[in-house]
Amino acid sequence: MIHAIVLFLAMQVAVQGPQQHQEAGIAALKAGHFDQAILEFKKVIELAPKDAPGYYGLGVAYIESRKYGEAIPSLRRAMQLDPGLTTVHDPLGFALLQQGYATQALAEFQKGNDKAGLGMAQLEVGDLPNAVHNLMIATVEHPNDPDLTYYLARATGLLSKRLFDKLDTQFPNAAITHLADAENYAALRQEQDAEAQYKAALQERPDLRGAHMALGQLYARANKWQDAENEFRAEAKVEPGNAEAAYRLGAALLQNGNAQEAVPELARSLRLQPDMPETLAAMGKAQSMLHDYPAAEKAWGRLVQIEKTGSLAAEAHFGLANIYRRQGKAAEAAREMQAFQNAKNPQPQQ
Amino acid sequence: MSPALSGPTFDVSTPKGIDFILEHSPTAKKYLIETMGGGVGLLDYNNDGLLDVFFVNGGKITPEMPEPLNFDRDNPKYWNRLYRQNKDGSFTDVTEAAGLSHAGNGNYGMGVTIGDYDNDGYPDIYVTNYGKNTLYHNNGNGTFTDVTAKAGVSAGGWSESAGWLDYDNDGYLDLFVTRYMEWDPAHNKDCGGFFHTYCPPAEYPMISNILYHNNHDGTFTDVSKAAGIDKKARSLGVAFEDYDDDGYTDIMVANDAMQEYLFHNNKNGTFTEVGLDAGVGFTDNGSPVSGMGVDFRDYDNDGKPDIIITDLARQVYALFHNDGNGMFSYRSMETGLGMLTAGSSGWGMRLVDFDNDGWKDLFVVQSHVMDNVDKVTPTIHYLQPPMLAFNRHGRFEAGDPGTDKAVASRGAAFGDINNDGWEDVIESAYDQHPIMFLNRGGKAHWLTISLRGTRSNRDGYGARVYVNGQRQFCEAGGSYLSSSDKRVHFGLGDATTADVEVFWPSGIHQVIKGVKADQFLQVVEPEKP
Numbered sequence: 029m030i031h032a033i034v035l036f037l038a039m040q041v042a043v044q045g046p047q048q049h050q051e052a053g054i055a056a057l058k059a060g061h062f063d064q065a066i067l068e069f070k071k072v073i074e075l076a077p078k079d080a081p082g083y084y085g086l087g088v089a090y091i092e093s094r095k096y097g098e099a100i101p102s103l104r105r106a107m108q109l110d111p112g113l114t115t116v117h118d119p120l121g122f123a124l125l126q127q128g129y130a131t132q133a134l135a136e137f138q139k140g141n142d143k144a145g146l147g148m149a150q151l152e153v154g155d156l157p158n159a160v161h162n163l164m165i166a167t168v169e170h171p172n173d174p175d176l177t178y179y180l181a182r183a184t185g186l187l188s189k190r191l192f193d194k195l196d197t198q199f200p201n202a203a204i205t206h207l208a209d210a211e212n213y214a215a216l217r218q219e220q221d222a223e224a225q226y227k228a229a230l231q232e233r234p235d236l237r238g239a240h241m242a243l244g245q246l247y248a249r250a251n252k253w254q255d256a257e258n259e260f261r262a263e264a265k266v267e268p269g270n271a272e273a274a275y276r277l278g279a280a281l282l283q284n285g286n287a288q289e290a291v292p293e294l295a296r297s298l299r300l301q302p303d304m305p306e307t308l309a310a311m312g313k314a315q316s317m318l319h320d321y322p323a324a325e326k327a328w329g330r331l332v333q334i335e336k337t338g339s340l341a342a343e344a345h346f347g348l349a350n351i352y353r354r355q356g357k358a359a360e361a362a363r364e365m366q367a368f369q370n371a372k373n374p375q376p377q378q
Numbered sequence: 379m380s381p382a383l384s385g386p387t388f389d390v391s392t393p394k395g396i397d398f399i400l401e402h403s404p405t406a407k408k409y410l411i412e413t414m415g416g417g418v419g420l421l422d423y424n425n426d427g428l429l430d431v432f433f434v435n436g437g438k439i440t441p442e443m444p445e446p447l448n449f450d451r452d453n454p455k456y457w458n459r460l461y462r463q464n465k466d467g468s469f470t471d472v473t474e475a476a477g478l479s480h481a482g483n484g485n486y487g488m489g490v491t492i493g494d495y496d497n498d499g500y501p502d503i504y505v506t507n508y509g510k511n512t513l514y515h516n517n518g519n520g521t522f523t524d525v526t527a528k529a530g531v532s533a534g535g536w537s538e539s540a541g542w543l544d545y546d547n548d549g550y551l552d553l554f555v556t557r558y559m560e561w562d563p564a565h566n567k568d569c570g571g572f573f574h575t576y577c578p579p580a581e582y583p584m585i586s587n588i589l590y591h592n593n594h595d596g597t598f599t600d601v602s603k604a605a606g607i608d609k610k611a612r613s614l615g616v617a618f619e620d621y622d623d624d625g626y627t628d629i630m631v632a633n634d635a636m637q638e639y640l641f642h643n644n645k646n647g648t649f650t651e652v653g654l655d656a657g658v659g660f661t662d663n664g665s666p667v668s669g670m671g672v673d674f675r676d677y678d679n680d681g682k683p684d685i686i687i688t689d690l691a692r693q694v695y696a697l698f699h700n701d702g703n704g705m706f707s708y709r710s711m712e713t714g715l716g717m718l719t720a721g722s723s724g725w726g727m728r729l730v731d732f733d734n735d736g737w738k739d740l741f742v743v744q745s746h747v748m749d750n751v752d753k754v755t756p757t758i759h760y761l762q763p764p765m766l767a768f769n770r771h772g773r774f775e776a777g778d779p780g781t782d783k784a785v786a787s788r789g790a791a792f793g794d795i796n797n798d799g800w801e802d803v804i805e806s807a808y809d810q811h812p813i814m815f816l817n818r819g820g821k822a823h824w825l826t827i828s829l830r831g832t833r834s835n836r837d838g839y840g841a842r843v844y845v846n847g848q849r850q851f852c853e854a855g856g857s858y859l860s861s862s863d864k865r866v867h868f869g870l871g872d873a874t875t876a877d878v879e880v881f882w883p884s885g886i887h888q889v890i891k892g893v894k895a896d897q898f899l900q901v902v903e904p905e906k907p
Contacts (some may be wrong), residue, residue: 067545077603217756251720283717283720285717285773313663316662343665346663353705354701354705
């Protein structure tokens with residue numbers, strides 16, 4: 029923001045005010061000597077009290093000095109003296125927002141160009157949909173700004189909560205409301221409440237997409253693997269095109285020792301979404317359990333082409349080592365064990 | 379035959395006359411030893427044909443643990459206890475009369491292993507401790523003498539499970555002692571954030587296990603280094619078998635949160651650790667488990683001993699199937715343990731044929747290691763009921779152990795406590811009386827064999843016994859910190875006779891055909907091959 033303001037002030041210098049102080053103030057702003065800038069702009073105002081640029085410069089210098097309360101009257105005076113001075117809206121909005129005057133800040137930002145400030149002001153006054161919209165635009169322009177990322181996260185979170193509250197108040201018995209409540213309980217690790225809500229959702233709408241899968245995952249986390257298998261099977265029926273549902277059913281079948289049935293489910297998952305590392309890992313394990321070592325080698329081999337490090341890569345290398353050891357291929361087994369160790373404990377990149 | 383027993387398998391009770399309470403003295407300091415002890419042993423110390431019970435106690439721990447450490451073991455509250463079984467099935471405390479009341483104030487009790495190390499026909503008791511271990515020689519007159527100093531088997535540090543074996547087949551029992559870690563109260567760590575918790579084992583340095591060779595004169599020599607078993611670890615359980623049928627006992631060590639060790643006996647007094655190459659070092663995805671209890675026994679009646687290791691919740695108990703040729707494969711999922719045990723934390727355990735159908739079932743006493751795990755992870759529980767899983771031709775299915783009461787169990791010993799041909803269990807649990815599981819029995823047939831070695835060690839430890847296609851290995855160890863009935867039990871299902879085949883450690887091969895079922899059979903090793 030400061031660069032645009034400095035440019036604007038420089039343009040004003042040529043036509044208005046006591047030029048020397050104005051230039052000195054601008055130079056001090058550029059150099060980051062904000063106290064000096066304040067002194068220079070005060071002199072401009074003293075010499076030319078009816079001209080806007082001095083007040084504007086002083087307001088900006090106050091903002092840079094984090095003296096927001098003092099910036100506000102200067103900027104307002106500048107606008108009073110020159111109603112056409114549109115560039116004052118954004119710094120004034122910023123100073124007002126910093127002082128907690130969100131409604132007044134919003135009014136200024138709406139006349140300016142600063143999407144980030146506008147979004148933040150909208151967040152403060154509770155206009156969440158517009159806040160999300162404007163903060164997303166600002167985030168695209170400034171992807172590495174942590175403040176923006178935070179405010180966007182906060183805005184989306186609050187908007188999400190507001191929508192969930194709406195579900196609870198306006199549609200308390202809807203299946204989707206039970207699903208939302210279940211997810212909330214699950215996040216809070218209140219498993220019994222979550223289970224009850226998932227079941228209520230499914231009673232209301234047995235084909236509610238995602239509900240069986242979420243309930244299955246709840247059961248899996250509680251180590252109730254037979255129940256988990258049943259839910260994943262139901263989800264796979266509701267969503268035959270969902271690769272994750274097929275994978276989770278296959279993984280549950282594996283956990284329950286049924287590799288024979290797991291293989292077609294995992295194969296279906298891989299057809300729907302090829303090269304999903306988790307599915308390849310499970311497929312390798314299932315084929316190994318069935319003693320189909322070429323098929324296991326194929327799945328794990330593909331996995332280690334995709335993933336070089338991490339637990340799945342380590343698992344694949346360990347499985348491959350076991351296969352080669354059984355086949356009496358000592359050198360290959362040793363190579364895979366080394367790769368297993370490397371995958372588990374990757375060397376930091378230089 | 380699969381005798382479909384209706385209702386629970388066991389009558390569950392506190393044995394009459396046993397007033398022992400396992401004192402572990404938990405403190406806010408979370409000293410790790412508080413949550414690790416509690417061994418139990420079954421032995422017939424007076425050779426009256428009735429199994430007696432020995433319990434290892436913990437000790438008093440205070441928040442401040444000044445040196446020298448004093449666990450107040452002279453206080454009767456913290457004694458180990460020996461209970462003699464009476465003819466009516468009740469028990470009498472004979473601790474003091476037997477000379478077993480002095481555990482040593484500097485010793486916090488852990489486990490026990492029973493074996494007749496001097497071949498005098500009377501079982502001796504070895505107690506492991508945090509501190510120094512104790513060997514009690516059975517004098518044959520109802521009393522014991524502490525012979526630790528003479529025998530040279532005090533170990534030191536933190537010992538866990540131990541077991542007797544004759545690794546060199548010289549006819550005398552040697553002693554393997556697992557040790558957990560380098561730890562002392564002054565260097566105890568408190569993990570966790572808001573909740574204080576016991577620290578994971580990796581927070582403490584590893585330490586080596588110990589192998590004592592029996593010198594045949596009442597003394598032992600530490601041969602750990604020479605024998606090649608001094609590879610450092612954090613070990614909790616140990617079990618023995620001859621997995622490659624070469625006539626020499628191999629050693630399986632359950633390690634906590636690191637690779638499991640399988641020591642292959644090289645037949646020359648040395649061992650080679652082959653866990654990784656044999657496929658028992660990790661689960662099938664290369665992950666370690668928190669190995670605690672262990673059993674080395676043939677679960678699928680293919681004639682080759684397999685391995686089961688109990689561990690913590692979310693890991694599932696690890697079952698390694700012996701595929702032959704020195705290779706094992708991880709089969710927890712295929713055998714149903716994935717479904718049955720993913721939420722369980724297991725300690726003492728054994729594969730035992732409880733329904734005498736000819737297939738060894740699985741009994742595990744359970745509890746998480748962290749006494750506040752429920753607060754940290756609500757789906758995992760500190761107190762847990764035991765698990766009984768029936769073996770249906772190699773796949774395990776949930777059974778009814780007769781209680782769903784959740785307790786903090788640690789040790790478990792297995793044997794036919796009331797001599798009715800049906801295997802029983804006794805477990806030790808924190809802050810309460812022991813729990814006995816007396817088998818309700820059924821209609822299937824059985825055979826229980828007592829081995830008496832002549833050229834081999836007198837207990838016959840290390841003998842491979844085959845009956846009607848089943849295999850057992852004579853030893854009292856395995857489980858966790860505990861020692862089981864040394865008699866070898868077989869369920870025979872419908873069979874009313876059995877062919878018995880014994881491969882003695884001496885190399886003698888003995889065959890007895892047409893043995894009548896439903897009897898306690900003593901098999902004496904022939905003096906000559």
